[in-house]
Amino acid sequence: MRLSIYPPITNASGPNSVTREELERLAQSASGAVVTKSMTHCPRAGNPEPRLRERLPNNIGSLNSMGLPNLGYHQYAQIISHLKERYRKPLIASIASAPCPHRLDPIEQYREIATALEESGADALELNLSCPNLEEVPIAMDPQSVRHVLKAVTREVKIPVGVKLPPYNNTPKLFEEIARILLEFEIAYVATINSEPLTLDIDVKTRTKVIRPNDGFGGLGGPAVLPIALAEVHRFYRFFQKHRARIAVWGVGGIVTAEDAIKHFLAGASVIQIGTLYLWEGPAAFARLWAGVQEWLHANGYNSVEELVGTVKDL
Ligand code: RRO
Numbered sequence: 001m002r003l004s005i006y007p008p009i010t011n012a013s014g015p016n017s018v019t020r021e022e023l024e025r026l027a028q029s030a031s032g033a034v035v036t037k038s039m040t041h042c043p044r045a046g047n048p049e050p051r052l053r054e055r056l057p058n059n060i061g062s063l064n065s066m067g068l069p070n071l072g073y074h075q076y077a078q079i080i081s082h083l084k085e086r087y088r089k090p091l092i093a094s095i096a097s098a099p100c101p102h103r104l105d106p107i108e109q110y111r112e113i114a115t116a117l118e119e120s121g122a123d124a125l126e127l128n129l130s131c132p133n134l135e136e137v138p139i140a141m142d143p144q145s146v147r148h149v150l151k152a153v154t155r156e157v158k159i160p161v162g163v164k165l166p167p168y169n170n171t172p173k174l175f176e177e178i179a180r181i182l183l184e185f186e187i188a189y190v191a192t193i194n195s196e197p198l199t200l201d202i203d204v205k206t207r208t209k210v211i212r213p214n215d216g217f218g219g220l221g222g223p224a225v226l227p228i229a230l231a232e233v234h235r236f237y238r239f240f241q242k243h244r245a246r247i248a249v250w251g252v253g254g255i256v257t258a259e260d261a262i263k264h265f266l267a268g269a270s271v272i273q274i275g276t277l278y279l280w281e282g283p284a285a286f287a288r289l290w291a292g293v294q295e296w297l298h299a300n301g302y303n304s305v306e307e308l309v310g311t312v313k314d315l
Pocket of ligand 1: 067068194
């Protein structure tokens, strides 16, 4: 099912997209859609602080081990109904699973949350299969589990379903296996990448790690991951082209300038999302990026982003 996002720039799930106020701010911004923080069955406080270093030295990015803090899906269902009445832009509910007192298995959690959020008026669902900061191995690393979640959710809901994936880096076989599974279902888009997992920074003044949870390890986002994101976007784009799949690729990772956005479009992204940049710059980033993209398109003889998508040339 197609999902139309204009301008083709949204927030990435996570940064400042947890509370009602934060989501309202996104709804009022120039973002082409509102994407919620990944919601779980039960509310979660997340990991102990400090759990986010917004800006690493030399502005290379941000490091987090938030641990899925969120209000729980019942609250998001209410917030989405409320936003739906007031704003016209697409509302995308990001869904994750985590161990919970109800002891529901992950597939049951995704299914139950998906059904409730569709009923609340969400325009699309983004299944986060790639949280890097839980003890469990992310679902996206296990092909059978990916298949089970996608089967359970796509069977249940009629609204478009996107999938948020991790960087598969140097595991081409796993990449291919996951990409093939996506072809089995009606998936609207793949958002790639989630933060680069298992990264670490150290403050040399204090000689400590910069975040507390998980022995200081966390997910890296921002400029440092741009080339990783471009590679993931491009290989998904090429794979879907080769298999004539109508699955869009949404580019996430390292976008700060309009040129970074253009690179994502050239690599194959038809929509881009900003995470670390949204932390750094707030809602002003959407209008700035979109103006820069339009200027670039005009200066280079393009009428629309669509003309650019996936047109990167080999050397
Ligand atoms: O909350 C987090 O720790 C988190 C999540 Br769910 C995610 O998908 N990606 C990330 O960098 N942090």
